[in-house]
Amino acid sequence: MNASAWEIWGVIAALGAGTFLLRFSFLGLLGDRNLPPLVLRLLRYTPVAVFPGIIAPLVAFPAATDGVFDPARGVAAAVTLGLAVATRNLLLALFGGGAALYLGLWLF
Amino acid sequence: MGSTTAKSSFARGAVQGLPYVLVIVPFGLLFGVVGAEAGLNIAQVMGFTVLVIAGAAQFTAVQLMTENAPVLLVLAASLTVNLRMAMYSASLVPHLGRAPLWKRALVAYVMVDQCYAPAIVEYETHPSMTVGAKVAFVLGVAAPIVPMWYLATFVGATLGATVPEAWALDFALPMTFIAMVGPLLRTLPHVSAAIVSAVLSLLLADLPPGVGLMLAAAIAVVVGASVETWQERRK
Numbered sequence: 001m002n003a004s005a006w007e008i009w010g011v012i013a014a015l016g017a018g019t020f021l022l023r024f025s026f027l028g029l030l031g032d033r034n035l036p037p038l039v040l041r042l043l044r045y046t047p048v049a050v051f052p053g054i055i056a057p058l059v060a061f062p063a064a065t066d067g068v069f070d071p072a073r074g075v076a077a078a079v080t081l082g083l084a085v086a087t088r089n090l091l092l093a094l095f096g097g098g099a100a101l102y103l104g105l106w107l108f
Numbered sequence: 109m110g111s112t113t114a115k116s117s118f119a120r121g122a123v124q125g126l127p128y129v130l131v132i133v134p135f136g137l138l139f140g141v142v143g144a145e146a147g148l149n150i151a152q153v154m155g156f157t158v159l160v161i162a163g164a165a166q167f168t169a170v171q172l173m174t175e176n177a178p179v180l181l182v183l184a185a186s187l188t189v190n191l192r193m194a195m196y197s198a199s200l201v202p203h204l205g206r207a208p209l210w211k212r213a214l215v216a217y218v219m220v221d222q223c224y225a226p227a228i229v230e231y232e233t234h235p236s237m238t239v240g241a242k243v244a245f246v247l248g249v250a251a252p253i254v255p256m257w258y259l260a261t262f263v264g265a266t267l268g269a270t271v272p273e274a275w276a277l278d279f280a281l282p283m284t285f286i287a288m289v290g291p292l293l294r295t296l297p298h299v300s301a302a303i304v305s306a307v308l309s310l311l312l313a314d315l316p317p318g319v320g321l322m323l324a325a326a327i328a329v330v331v332g333a334s335v336e337t338w339q340e341r342r343k
Contacts, residue, residue: 016159045332074146
C-alpha cells in the first residue's frame with residue numbers, strides 16, 4: 001500500500017462520516033419522505049453489482065501467485081459460491097471454501 | 109411501567125442479537141488480520157472498525173488501497189457498498205421517526221446488517237410496540253454485536269502479521285465476499301447484475317485501480333434494475 005498515514009486516516013474519517021450519513025439519512029434528516037421507486041430499484045442491486053466486481057479479478061488473478069490463475073483458489077471460490085447459494089449460510093460457505101482451499105493447496 | 113417495557117425489549121433484543129456474534133467474530137478477526145497484512149497499524153484498523161462499523165465497506169476500502177487506487181475511488185466504491193443503508197434508514201422511519209434525535213443518531217450508528225434484520229422483523233410483527241420499546245429493542249440487539257465486533261477486530265489486528273503465508277489468508281477476503289454475496293443471488297435480476305459485474309470487471313481489469321470496478325458496478329446496477337422492470341412487464 002502506497003497511501004500515507006494522512007491518506008489512510010482521511011479514508012477512515014470520510015468513510016465513517018459517509019456511512020453514518022447513509023444510515024442517518026432518512027431517519028434523522030429527511031424524515032418520512034419516500035425515495036422515488038427508480039432510486040429504490042437501483043439501490044436494491046448495489047451489493048450484487050459491487051461485490052462480484054471486486055471478487056472476480058481476485059479469483060482470476062490472485063496476488064499471491066503474481067496474478068497467475070491458481071486451481072486451488074479457483075476451486076475454493078467455486079465451493080464457497082456453491083455453498084453460499086445453496087445454504088445461504090455465510091459461516092458454512094466460508095468453512096467449506098476454506099477446507100477446499102487447503103485440500104487444493106495440498107493436492108496441486 | 110414504561111421503563112419495564114423498555115428493559116424487557118432490550119433483553120429480548122440482546123437474545124436475538126446473540127447468534128450474530130458467531131458471524132461477527134470470525135468476520136472481525138479477518139478484518140483485523142487483512143488490515144494488518146495490508147500494512148495498517150492497530151490504531152488505523154480500529155479506526156476503521158469503530159468509526160466506519162461496516163465490515164464489507166471496510167474490506168472494500170482496504171482492498172482498493174492495497175491496489176493503490178486513488179482515494180476518491182476508494183471512497184466511491186466503499187460508499188456504494190453501503191448505499192443499502194439508506195434503504196434501511198428509510199424503512200425505519202415509520203417505527204423510529206418520532207424518537208428523540210440523539211436516539212435516532214445512536215440507532216443510525218449501530219445499524220449494521222445484523223442489527224437491522226432482527227429489528228425490522230420485530231417492528232413489523234409487533235407494530236403496537238412503543239417508540240421507546242422499539243429503540244430499546246434495537247439497542248439490545250446491538251449490545252452483544254458491536255462490542256464483539258471491536259474486540260474480534262482488535263485480536264485479529266494483533267495476530268495479523270504473525271500469520272504464516274502457507275495459511276493462504278490472502279484468499280480469505282475474496283471468499284468472505286463470495287460467502288456474503290451468495291445468499292443475495294436469489295432472483296434473476298440479482299444473478300444478472302452479479303454476472304455483468306464479474307465479467308466487466310475482468311474485461312476492464314487493465315484500467316487504473318478502482319476505475320474498472322466503478323464502471324462494472326454502475327452498469328451492473330442498471331442491468332439488475334432493467335431485468336426487474338422487464339420481468340414485471342412480462343407478468
